Amino acid sequence: MRSKIDKFLLIVLFPAFLTCMYLIFQWVPQIKASNPAEQIAQRIFYFHVPSAWLGFLAFFVVFCASVAYLATRNRRYELISVASAEIGVLFISLVLITGPIWAKPVWGIWWTWDVRLTSSLILWLIYVAFLMLRRYLPDGSKRANLSAVVGIIGFIDVPIVYYSIRWWETQHPKAVMASSEGSLAAPMFFAFMFSLATFTLLYVYLIRKRYQLLKLEDMLNKQFKEMEIL
Amino acid sequence: MRAAIAIVKKDLRMEFRSKESILAMWIFSLLIFVIFNFTFEVSRLVMLEIAPGLLWVAFVFSGMFGLNHSFALEKENGNLRAMALMPVDGGQIYVGKFLSVTLIMLMFEALIFPVFIIFYDLQLSLQTFKLIPVLLGGTIGFTSLGTILSAVAVHTRNQQILLSLLLWPLVSPIIIWSVTLTGMVLGGEITASFYPLLTRVVAFDVIFFTLSYMLFDFILED
Numbered sequence: 001m002r003s004k005i006d007k008f009l010l011i012v013l014f015p016a017f018l019t020c021m022y023l024i025f026q027w028v029p030q031i032k033a034s035n036p037a038e039q040i041a042q043r044i045f046y047f048h049v050p051s052a053w054l055g056f057l058a059f060f061v062v063f064c065a066s067v068a069y070l071a072t073r074n075r076r077y078e079l080i081s082v083a084s085a086e087i088g089v090l091f092i093s094l095v096l097i098t099g100p101i102w103a104k105p106v107w108g109i110w111w112t113w114d115v116r117l118t119s120s121l122i123l124w125l126i127y128v129a130f131l132m133l134r135r136y137l138p139d140g141s142k143r144a145n146l147s148a149v150v151g152i153i154g155f156i157d158v159p160i161v162y163y164s165i166r167w168w169e170t171q172h173p174k175a176v177m178a179s180s181e182g183s184l185a186a187p188m189f190f191a192f193m194f195s196l197a198t199f200t201l202l203y204v205y206l207i208r209k210r211y212q213l214l215k216l217e218d219m220l221n222k223q224f225k226e227m228e229i230l
Numbered sequence: 231m232r233a234a235i236a237i238v239k240k241d242l243r244m245e246f247r248s249k250e251s252i253l254a255m256w257i258f259s260l261l262i263f264v265i266f267n268f269t270f271e272v273s274r275l276v277m278l279e280i281a282p283g284l285l286w287v288a289f290v291f292s293g294m295f296g297l298n299h300s301f302a303l304e305k306e307n308g309n310l311r312a313m314a315l316m317p318v319d320g321g322q323i324y325v326g327k328f329l330s331v332t333l334i335m336l337m338f339e340a341l342i343f344p345v346f347i348i349f350y351d352l353q354l355s356l357q358t359f360k361l362i363p364v365l366l367g368g369t370i371g372f373t374s375l376g377t378i379l380s381a382v383a384v385h386t387r388n389q390q391i392l393l394s395l396l397l398w399p400l401v402s403p404i405i406i407w408s409v410t411l412t413g414m415v416l417g418g419e420i421t422a423s424f425y426p427l428l429t430r431v432v433a434f435d436v437i438f439f440t441l442s443y444m445l446f447d448f449i450l451e452d
Contacts, residue, residue: 070448125399132395136386145448146382150396153375153441157400160434164403 009205016198020046023191037105044102046192050199051094052120057203058088059127059155066151069144078144079218081151082134083210085127087203092124116172119162126154139221233318237326238333241300245334251299255292255338262288263349274351281350282412286405288342290372290398293335297376298393300331301384310384313450320447328377328439335369352416360424361415367431368408372401374435378442381449407431 024046031042065081068074099117100110111117130150137143245251266284304310313323347354376397383393407427414420 070445122399122402125395129392129395129399133382133386133392136388136392141451142385145451146385149378149445149448150382152445153378153400153438156437156441157403160403160437161399164406164430 003208006205006208009201009208013198013201013205016194016201020191020195020198023194028188028191029185035105041102041105044098046195048095048098048102049192050196051091051098053196054199054203055088055092055095055123057200058084058091058207059123059158061207062088062127062130062151063155066148066155069148070152073141075144075218078148079211079214080207081148082131083207083214085130085151086210087206089124089127089131091203092120092127095120096124114172115162115165118165119158122161123158126157130154231322231325233316233322234326234329237323238329241327241330242333244303245330251296251334252338252341254299255295255335256341258292258295259288259338259342260345262291263346277350278352278417279413281346281352282409282416284350285343285346285412286368286409288346289335289339289369290401290405292338292342293369293372293376294390294394294397296331296335296338297373297380297397298383298390300327300377301380302389305384310450320450321443323450324377324381324443324446327381328373328442331377331380332370332373335373336366339365339369353418355418357415357418357420360420361412363428364408364411364415364431367428367435368404368411370435371404371408371431371438374439374442375400378446378449381446404431404434407434 024043028043028046030039061084062081065077065084069077069081099120103112104110130147133150134143134147137146263284266287270280272280301310304313314320316323346352376393379396379400380393383389383396386392407430411424411427411431414424
């Protein structure tokens, strides 16, 4: 099952992540902040935001694969949705861990019930439930149907959850990229984009690996079943 | 539509004969009020502030009973398969189950609300009638998603806990809005944001009712 693409990805990813480390910890200029802890903590941004982006990307893939599964009944899409949900939960977990590490020195608290924090936590809970549902169901087309339905409902709920908490005051830093002030300096922007690209590549690699593993599991299960019949 | 009405009739008749769901939900809510009283020994003023939240905690926790019961009942007697074999659209079965769960829950809410008023000594006025659309909208949002997820969870070994895990994060917007709206009505401070918020609740209801209606066929299928 080892394909050339995977090998290529691995070869690219390794130096890319090393470069990422160099850019983030050495190359990027120090930010101006009165608190020295804040200057160091700020660098977590280059991991935090790409992880969040990957989480959303992964859940979007879950949604697309779920729709594709219900439309075509191709087992392939079911496996893609599971693989992507697992990776999404992993990266949103990273978001939920790196966030408080940054927040403690800057805000003075680990956690606050702010829009982004709360909605990220709910997002995480939705997809953990999705994965747990699959654990509790026996393998088969029923499981595929049910999880695809939950995959669709879950994704449509995400923006509504965000919107529902929104009118509370937010403490979370604004999206620097999208805002008109655009306060991100050129080297920071470069380091961020590099990190984002590397993380996205990592997602591609991980989902390919996880998908292949699930497929192997499937083949093994089938063989076991055949042996039982004999 | 006939199949949906038949399901509602059957469910309501069963409920009126056994009173299983409503009674259990009512007693359970009572317990929630009692336990809350013990765990948070707060002054009356603070109590008034948390009362709307408490009311919805009672609704949501008890509502789980109704939702779990609704499909567990069908599964017990192999009814779920019979329903799947019915020569009607899956959406109709969804509408039937949704209506029966919603009606049972609304009846339960009507029965527990007076108790709530007495326990927390809330002042009633003409404005209190504005609570009716709030309760209706919130309940429909909760049950429209709850019905389809209950049908999903019923196939698992651990139905009850899984339904909570699936449903609560998804209905969190409805709970946030409903608690805010209920607080406005009970506190007698209906601000300009009352109707826009209510519109959001209705929008949520419409989105998830339609979505569930469309997806229900896939759940029945084997």
